[in-house]
Amino acid sequence: MTPRTWAVVAFGGLLLALLVAAVVLVPWHRPPAPRADQLAALREFPAEQVARGRAFRAALRPPGYAALLVTLAVALVLGLTPLGARLISLAGRPFGDHWIAQAVFGGLAVVFVANLLTLPFTAWRHAVLSRYGLATQGWGGWTVDLLKSYAVTAVIAVIALLGFYTVTRLAPRWWWAFGAAGAAALVLLFSLVLPVLVEPVFNRFTPMPPGPLRDELTALAARDGVPVRDVLVADASRRTRAVNAYVSGIGPTRRIVVYDTLLREAPPAEVVAVVAHELGHAKKRDVVTGTLLSALSVAAAVVGLYLLGQWRPLLRAAGVDSIAEPRAFALVLAVVTVLGLIATPAQAWVSRRIEARADAHALALTDDPAAFEAMQRRLATVNLGDPDPPRWEYLYSASHPSTVERIAAARAYARETGR
Ligand SMILES: [Zn+2]
Numbered sequence: 001m002t003p004r005t006w007a008v009v010a011f012g013g014l015l016l017a018l019l020v021a022a023v024v025l026v027p028w029h030r031p032p033a034p035r036a037d038q039l040a041a042l043r044e045f046p047a048e049q050v051a052r053g054r055a056f057r058a059a060l061r062p063p064g065y066a067a068l069l070v071t072l073a074v075a076l077v078l079g080l081t082p083l084g085a086r087l088i089s090l091a092g093r094p095f096g097d098h099w100i101a102q103a104v105f106g107g108l109a110v111v112f113v114a115n116l117l118t119l120p121f122t123a124w125r126h127a128v129l130s131r132y133g134l135a136t137q138g139w140g141g142w143t144v145d146l147l148k149s150y151a152v153t154a155v156i157a158v159i160a161l162l163g164f165y166t167v168t169r170l171a172p173r174w175w176w177a178f179g180a181a182g183a184a185a186l187v188l189l190f191s192l193v194l195p196v197l198v199e200p201v202f203n204r205f206t207p208m209p210p211g212p213l214r215d216e217l218t219a220l221a222a223r224d225g226v227p228v229r230d231v232l233v234a235d236a237s238r239r240t241r242a243v244n245a246y247v248s249g250i251g252p253t254r255r256i257v258v259y260d261t262l263l264r265e266a267p268p269a270e271v272v273a274v275v276a277h278e279l280g281h282a283k284k285r286d287v288v289t290g291t292l293l294s295a296l297s298v299a300a301a302v303v304g305l306y307l308l309g310q311w312r313p314l315l316r317a318a319g320v321d322s323i324a325e326p327r328a329f330a331l332v333l334a335v336v337t338v339l340g341l342i343a344t345p346a347q348a349w350v351s352r353r354i355e356a357r358a359d360a361h362a363l364a365l366t367d368d369p370a371a372f373e374a375m376q377r378r379l380a381t382v383n384l385g386d387p388d389p390p391r392w393e394y395l396y397s398a399s400h401p402s403t404v405e406r407i408a409a410a411r412a413y414a415r416e417t418g419r
Pocket of ligand 1: 278
């Protein structure tokens with residue numbers, strides 16, 4: 001068998017593995033959240049609050065979708081015309097066209113062209129957040145955060161670019177196999193080091209101060225059978241008024257983080273409801289599930305890229321001889337961008353199912369649907385959410401069930417358990 005035949009086999013195998021992993025790991029059953037309960041919950045929101053939430057979300061749409069369109073347009077123009085290859089050649093010229101210079105400086109140039117062209121929309125978004133009083137950061141702090149995120153992007157890009165183009169040089173016929181394994185390993189590594197290396201760049205984390213709430217949360221985790229070393233508090237208030245919590249890391253780096261804004265805004269019973277939801281993620285190993293699905297997806301994407309690279313007209317359009325050369329990076333990024341846009345609704349769907357399961361876990365663990373509902377109301381109020389967002393947007397990108405869905409699930413639980 002030729003490397004190409006093996007690649008077809010590997011591609012099929014990876015897609016099958018992805019399908020099996022999704023069938024086994026994604027909760028297909030959704031806890032009930034009757035639409036009648038959703039509509040009743042919506043009617044109980046003050047009309048003025050719903051209007052304000054909708055106005056805020058509508059104001060975020062133009063910069064959001066404009067940035068998406070510009071990113072796609074830049075990726076297609078650079079990737080499907082010789083422009084990208086020319087830009088990469090140019091970046092390598094001062095270094096005698098050395099492949100490392102092309103891979104690193106050319107690659108970074110292609111990545112940052114889109115970043116810089118969408119900068120006005122990123123600023124527009126911050127202006128909307130400030131106008132609605134959600135951002136607590138001035139333009140100075142915003143700029144520092146932006147530069148930090150550019151630095152993080154650059155470091156990750158350099159590691160990926162150097163790794164990828166070293167492999168394509170060392171194994172010109174089999175790079176797709178090593179590349180797929182390397183990309184999957186990189187996803188795993190990133191999940192592992194994210195809380196240790198990346199999150200501290202943006203926030204400070206401190207253990208929750210001792211007191212009755214901390215004791216209650218520790219007892220809750222123990223009752224749930226989830227070993228949690230610590231609940232950490234992030235100083236999110238220096239950036240936003242929004243309240244949130246999350247779980248990140250895998251294995252030894254796993255941790256539960258709550259925003260300091262949540263502790264300031266919400267009464268203890270609601271903090272307990274939030275942490276119970278996060279314990280649900282920890283217990284079901286949702287970060288591991290997400291990491292595994294991502295690792296399989298990127299591995300399949302690398303092999304798919306190799307197969308796509310056999311298609312001559314595509315290479316001709318990009319003005320390159322092979323998809324494995326650094327000058328073809330703009331084409332690679334174009335393919336990745338299009339794949340990302342196509343995958344967004346599937347990712348959002350998986351995420352919503354996982355979030356609904358964590359909600360069900362929180363309800364069963366605390367057996368306090370009233371506090372859960374109060375917490376959902378607070379999230380929507382403080383974060384200026386639309387409790388019942390437009391269907392198309394929900395289906396395309398919502399990572400969580402809507403507020404009215406989550407409240408309806410709490411009411412269905414209360415009915416079922418007679419509370
Ligand atoms: Zn969650």
